Amino acid sequence: xxxxxxxxxxxxxxxxxxxxxxxxxxxxxxxxxxxxxxxxxxxxxxxxxxxxxxxxxxxxxxxxxxxxxxxxxxxxxxxxxxxxxxxxxxxxxxxxxxxxxxxxxxxxxxxxxxxxxxxxxxxxxxxxxxxxxxxxxxxxxxxxxxxxxxxxxxxxxxxxxxxxxxxxxxxxxxxxxxxxxxxxxxxxxxxxxxxxxxxxxxxxxxxxxxxxxxxxxxxxxxxxxxxxxxxxxxxxxxxxx
Amino acid sequence: xxxxxxxxxxxxxxxxxxxxxxxxxxxxxxxxxxxxxxxxxxxxxxxxxxxxxxxxxxxxxxxxxxxxxxxxx
Numbered sequence: 001x002x003x004x005x006x007x008x009x010x011x012x013x014x015x016x017x018x019x020x021x022x023x024x025x026x027x028x029x030x031x032x033x034x035x036x037x038x039x040x041x042x043x044x045x046x047x048x049x050x051x052x053x054x055x056x057x058x059x060x061x062x063x064x065x066x067x068x069x070x071x072x073x074x075x076x077x078x079x080x081x082x083x084x085x086x087x088x089x090x091x092x093x094x095x096x097x098x099x100x101x102x103x104x105x106x107x108x109x110x111x112x113x114x115x116x117x118x119x120x121x122x123x124x125x126x127x128x129x130x131x132x133x134x135x136x137x138x139x140x141x142x143x144x145x146x147x148x149x150x151x152x153x154x155x156x157x158x159x160x161x162x163x164x165x166x167x168x169x170x171x172x173x174x175x176x177x178x179x180x181x182x183x184x185x186x187x188x189x190x191x192x193x194x195x196x197x198x199x200x201x202x203x204x205x206x207x208x209x210x211x212x213x214x215x216x217x218x219x220x221x222x223x224x225x226x227x228x229x230x231x232x233x234x235x236x237x238x239x240x241x
Numbered sequence: 242x243x244x245x246x247x248x249x250x251x252x253x254x255x256x257x258x259x260x261x262x263x264x265x266x267x268x269x270x271x272x273x274x275x276x277x278x279x280x281x282x283x284x285x286x287x288x289x290x291x292x293x294x295x296x297x298x299x300x301x302x303x304x305x306x307x308x309x310x311x312x313x314x
Contacts, residue, residue: 050252057265100268108261115257213269220276227283234290 010226013086017219024216031209038202045199054112056203059187060210061104065133066168068098068214072140073165076158086222088154091161092144093221097214099137105130117181125178129171136164150229 035056045052075091078084109127110120121127140160147153175184186194193200251258 044252050254051257053251053254053258054261057261061265097272100272104265104268107264111257111261115254217273217276220280224276224280224283227280227287231283231286231290234287238290238293 010086014223014226017223021216021219024212024219028209028212028216031205031212035202035205035209039206042199042202043196048116051112051115052199054108055199056206058105058108058112059203060207061101061108062130063207064210064214065098065102065105065130066171067211068094068101069133069136069161069165070168072098072161073168076161079154080158080162086226088150088158089222089225090218091158092154093225094214094218095137095140095144097217097221099134099141101210102130102134102137106134122181124181125174126171126180126182129167129174133164133167133171136160136167140164 039053039056042053042056044050045055072091072094075087075094079088079091106127109130113122114120140157143157143160144153147156172185172188174180175182187200187203195203249255249259
């Protein structure tokens, strides 16, 4: 935890963020370019046929939708327990990214479901849990917008982030716990990945690219948010003077 | 050229595959543009405000983030 306290100083955080973000941005571009090129060349699944290409957008988006809520939950715990201002900001600026990836997961999933299952949507356990995740993101963003005082908004939003994290294992294990239409895990499962390397490699490159993308945008958005708060305070002080 | 059209047709599933790519990558591009714009605008505004009232910087920093900015002299 010593490292976290060290980063709690926004000035120090900004100096590090400015040094790291160009490297992360470059990594994002390379990973996404190579991953996309390979994904477009990859052979299609023998059983599911061409629609399985949607996998390359659907799976990394789905992983990000859950990963980002996980980051928000951890950051919120840190913010609540240690009153860590930078953690609060990290959680806040992550939410729109998570909401976008959740929407992408649902949309690409229904574009995969129509040709494969014959329907865009079904009230299946995993699909429903992912839809609830989207509502959680929207609720989280709404709290920040509804409560003007950032300290109070941060506390309420942090509690939602922690309570909502219960949904993450439900999404992941839904395909094992219930008899779902959604196929079970083929990467994160006992006995290793069950898909061929020609599909697995572009998938993992894209997943890494989505991760690098998230952290790049996280740093930029945090800097913008810290600057925005300073601007508000400076304007407030000059209005009082 | 026919090979390209065949590829783009995705075996008749073009209307499922390309929108999936377009929406996901479109979202990523859109949020990147929005983030970079607000970052640049905030950096510029902050710089102007700090130049206008340099003595208020420290107080604003503390009030904005709830911590004391400790710096070596």
